Amino acid sequence: MAADRPAAGHIHPPTEIYEVSRAKIREFAEAVGADSPAHSDPAAARDLGHADVIAPATFPFLVVHRASSRVLSGPEWGLADASLVHTAQRIVPTRPVRAGDRLAVTLHVESVRRLAGRDVVRMRGEVHTDGGEHVVDTFMTFTAGGPDEKETGR
Numbered sequence: 001m002a003a004d005r006p007a008a009g010h011i012h013p014p015t016e017i018y019e020v021s022r023a024k025i026r027e028f029a030e031a032v033g034a035d036s037p038a039h040s041d042p043a044a045a046r047d048l049g050h051a052d053v054i055a056p057a058t059f060p061f062l063v064v065h066r067a068s069s070r071v072l073s074g075p076e077w078g079l080a081d082a083s084l085v086h087t088a089q090r091i092v093p094t095r096p097v098r099a100g101d102r103l104a105v106t107l108h109v110e111s112v113r114r115l116a117g118r119d120v121v122r123m124r125g126e127v128h129t130d131g132g133e134h135v136v137d138t139f140m141t142f143t144a145g146g147p148d149e150k151e152t153g154r
Contacts, residue, residue: 005077005112012107013056015067020101025055032056038040042099061089064125067105068140072121079119079144088141094134102130110139118143150151 006012022040029039034056037044047051065086072079097103110122125138 006109007107008111010109011141012067012071014104014106014128015070016104018063018103018105020055020097020099020103021061022053022099025053025097025099028059028062029056032058038118045098049141050096050098052099054098057093057096059092059097060091060093060125060127060138063103063127064105064107064138064140067073067107067125068142071107072142072144077121079142080133084142084144087138087143090139091136092139093136095136097135101135103127103135104130115143117145119145 022042026040029035035146036056038048038050038054039056040053042052048054058153071077072084104127106126106128108124108126110124111120112122113120119143121144123140125140127135127138129135
């Protein structure tokens, strides 16, 4: 791993706002087979105490993955051409993502190490609304490279 890459404790600035719509929630719910009416019917969501439709629990991954992909393939990390693999994910919500949310992600580098010839990067994605309300934390592990990098020219 290059010495000038961010180290544990580094915080990437918040991303641009991601606007959550009913259509995005419905499409995601259909894609992952989440069939709760609260994902598509505002009345059903209100019956559960929500102001609007809510996203499936894994929806925040969509928003955080966009942010982490941009950061890891950007100039600080330069892992765009490496064999980057997302190896672990954990989502810890404060509340469900709702239609109408305007979300930003702040990425925190939790650890960076070399293991079995691969770079292992652990990050935490902290998701807040544009008003500062915490929505969810995601914890991700990525691996890149490998013992054969020198042989393949990567």
